[in-house]
Amino acid sequence: MPRGGVSALAAARRWVVAQRFEIALVCPLAGYVLLLTALPILDTLRISLTAPASGDFPSLVNYGALAGSDLFGQALRNTVIVVAMSLALELVVGLGLALTLHGRFPFRGLVRTIVLVPMGVPTIVSGAVMLLVFSRAGYLNSLGYHVADLVNHLPGVEWRFAPFSWTVAGGWRTLFTVAVADMWKVLPIVTLIFLAGLQAVPEELYDAARVDGATRWQRFTRITLPLLLPYVTMAVILRAIDAFRIFELALVLSGRVEPVLGTFIWNRYAPPTSDVFGAAAASVVLFGLIMVCIVLYLRRVAMPGEVRL
């Protein structure tokens, strides 16, 4: 045994010496990820398992407090609702936009560039804009007044438009504004994924379908959609991972009435609550939710042998 151990040690040493160039180059990055990503996650886990008052470890007190908290339940529910609404909106609008951009038309390059703009706009700014659109004296209500004007021109119709403030109404309305803001922000990414999918469909399939007399609608439902399915899966999982982490938009648009997980954690962490333990426990729950999505992603999308994304 000792000899085996010694020779293994010697082999390890030889390997280190032979690979010293590679090891030296990788060390800074590996060290950083270890020190400032892996370690903090473990530390957050440790904090979440520490009892605030007594300092007992491990203890499930913080998780018990979360489970008993109505606010946390509400935040969890709201997060799921926002993710679902946001995904539904993104898929429909993103697919529509991708189909549009896939066609041939003048200035296509320019149009594709313009469509990328929201990607560069900071999330906090897109929140600010949505505030202009959805507030009580905002542009959506203004549109409502204009529509009411038009409708009232019809004989025998009288409709008084009642404005509302979407952002402070609470309930699904407020969550809807968050989902719309999120949709706008990530539209370029979803569109790019779908465009890649559309471009991967072999042109011959469409030609063959045309020869067989398939209409445009049939070509879309029988060829395009089925072949696009893997890209839909990829978009859904990638976007779900991001949407669960939603924070700035919710902070700006719904922070005071409808918390999501991100804003819940922030409100625990920040003064006046300053409850690091509760914040850590909620962060771990969020981490768990996202890990489920990541595992799904690895199983469904990133299959070994083919590096996609």
Next chain:
Amino acid sequence: MMRVPGDRLERPLRIVFPIWVAGSVGLVLFPVYLLLMVSVAPGGALFGERPALFVSEPTLQFWRRVIGQGDLWAPLMKSLFVASTTTVLAVVIAVPAAYVVSRLRSRWRYGIVIALLVTRMFPEFAIGVSVATRFAALGLVDTSMGLVLAHLIGALPFIAWILVGTFEGVPRDIEEAASIDGASRLRILTRIVVPIALPGIAVAALFVWLYSWNEFLYARLLTTSANTLPLQVFQAIDRGSRQQMATVAAVLIVPILVVVYFLQRHLRPGALAGAVKG
């Protein structure tokens, strides 16, 4: 295009299509337009039931006020400094590592690339709650350096992930030829591989710069008074007038429009989908 008898959609589509394209582009750009418009709108134009959609008499008074007040310069400088420092450090740390990974056997390389991708998906709060408490103890709150360290957490896996792909595209034959000519491995990396990969490195660096420039969550966790620009926007949302909020936000997006303009050529479908956090 071959005509199909049952395809009656064809002709109306040709007429409706341009309008449809213009409409989609309009909707995508509307928020940006709204922001810039509001930032130059005179005070009265936005009040009442129907805020104006067009400004007939644009005014720069809010721009003057925001710039003149002086609470713009410190955040602007901090944001510029943090974004630029983060970018430089991210490149310096990630380039050597990504090069090594790109030369590994495919199984290892694939595993590491996936690990980098997964690291990027971790929720910031799970890392940030611990980092913020530790940084507070170390006196790193409100410092630019603390924020640079935090932004590197998000930036490094991301840039390393892009760069592995970039270096994979640099042919190995060149390296072998240089090695036969007696060049050391470090020399090969700095004099041959990096110059060839430079366009890719530049694009990756721009993405990192954008990430740091826009970043809000770590900034919020690690700041009590020395705001960055995104935090300044949040403050304006909380306390300012609509125009003031729009103006600060516009200051934040103008450099971005420039960067996106330079980046757009490199945004091929599929190549970078998922590369940018939503």
